[in-house]
Amino acid sequence: MNANQLMRRVLLVTLVGVLLYGLFAVYTGMSEIGASLATFHVSALVAALGLACFNYLLRFGKWQYYLAQLGIRGIPVFDSLLVFLSGFVLTITPGKVGEVFKSAVLAKTHGVPVERTATIVIADRLTDVIGIVLLILLGGATFPAGLPWAVAGVTAVAVGLFFILWQPPARWFCDWLEGRGGRLVSVVPKVRHALDSLRVLARPSALPIPTALSFVGWGAEGMALWLLLGGFNEPVPLPLAVIVYASATLAGALIPVPGGLGVVESLLRQGLIGWGNVALGAATASMILVRLCTLWWAVVVGFIALFLLRLRFPRAFADAPAADAARAGMG
Template identity: 35%
Template sequence: MGELGAGALYGPERFSHFGLQPTVTTQLLGRRLVVALGLGLAVFAGLSVYADINAMRQAVLRFPWELFIPILGLTFFNYLLRFGKWSFYLRCLGIRGLPLADSFLVFFGGLAMVITPGKVGEWLKSYLLERYTGVPFARTAPIVVAERLTDGLALLLLAAGGLARFGIGVPVAVGVVLLAAAVVGLSLNRRAGDLAAALVERLPVVGRYAGWVREFHGGAAVLFQPANLAVATVIGLVSWSGECLAFYLVLRGLGAADGVDLAVTGAFILSVASLGSSLMLSPGGLGIAEGGITGLTQLLVGLPPAEAAVAALLIRLGTLWFGVSVGTAALALLMARDRDYLKGSSSSSNSSSSAKESSEYTPTSRPW
């Protein structure tokens, strides 16, 4: 799998990743949260008009709120297993020397960025990894791609029962399969990586990022090896089962008929809505996920519009917004420990030169 030898680099770091230097500040994070909250309020307003806010209020009052504790627990179970997948990917790339507590904060800090379109803000994790290990951004950036792809495959498996039964969401399923096949195929094809790097190298302005492309493709080739892909997908299958069970509890609390059928249907609804919103690249799936959950819950579970809308809002509160809260807390801890970095202080650039003298990262050979 190729060792990066990052253990010796823990501590002072260089920050280059081929010249890509995004600025991470508290102001930037604050703006993202404000925009997301605004979109969330717009979604709430839209559902209130559709389902009647008074009927929704009555549904909320009837909901047994003691169920919300296990709902949050199941969501956190999902996060913990996804952290396990994150740790597995770090081992696949041979990244050593990052203390467990720091790895935990880096991963959970990424949850604050799920409110970006297509969750691309989660590349903050690769940015932080370079900060703490010295491993180039481009080498670990494929982890985010692999996380999203294996999550998608896991959700597709969870939706399989509903796909066979209802025949709804087939275009979404086909889209996920085709996208996954293309990403994995290109990642494992050495000629594709060489061709992409050669094309970038010939282009003006971006030609200097050819090395970035080679590094990215090399990391992706490791992560998408069949064995690694299978392990990560199984982890995703178990972890996302937690959120599907959480949605089952929401539906049960809103008066849906209990039973195995409800659990299967709930897993299908949540999985298809999550996949659809991911493919549409809306920030955090806002609007698309809630609309999909509301419509499918009415159609397949038989809940009235108000209860279906409340079901969508409750599961999103217990998953998306809970994750954003946990991620923001993790980033706050990182800010408190490393204010110079997160506030863009020049002290990090001053330390980078001394770090470069003391330790250099050497890209590994290709994994093929």
């Protein structure tokens, strides 16, 4: 896959998103959404974007923490920030696994082997799920509707940690790959190295700091939804807005669709209407705006970071690194 193919894939998912939001708007009624937007306070949108960027910075802190845990040091902070943000280009892949793109970019710009850092994406997703589950549980006594998703998240984390930390399954998998013969044999050492790195990142003593960063970061994006609702003069309790957002985000992470498209939007809208008694037009408009601030703004930031990296490391990108990065991120 070359850079043009990568761009086409991102644009395709973007068009799907535009179509989806258009369908939501038509179903809700353009007049109702228009009436809600007419009274919207733009300052709420600016604040929501600021909270989304705050979450990005906290997630960058997780990236730096994971690099340090793996013994990868000496990368200038600004370079590391650009590499991290470049992963947002593929944040619209299922479960955001395409963010492994940044590992390929780091390999191109600073020579760090992809297999050393690719597992950061898995550890990042695990601690994201734990942080989001904690947000749901924190408000579960008051708004218990999100608890089923919390149970699903706890189950997914428990299963994931079991297979990561217990070595026999990983050993069996590597032995199975070797037994297949052919090209797979040459991949086995990299797989073993990646699994070793993942165990370092997922060990119990390494979980609290990134989990705390996830808790605060995703809570900030839940607050962004709360501010947007306030901008539509639809005040709801902050814990309710956070739980609605956290539950929808968790569902989007657990269900393998690009960027959680359709899943997150539907649950956000249903939660705001059913749990928060938000007017239909305001609920739909808030859903669209919070996704623009959190998902689609991240994609834009990713492309800006990738553009700056190309300017900063022109020789590293001369041999179409997007192809390597895309293969690493999307298989």
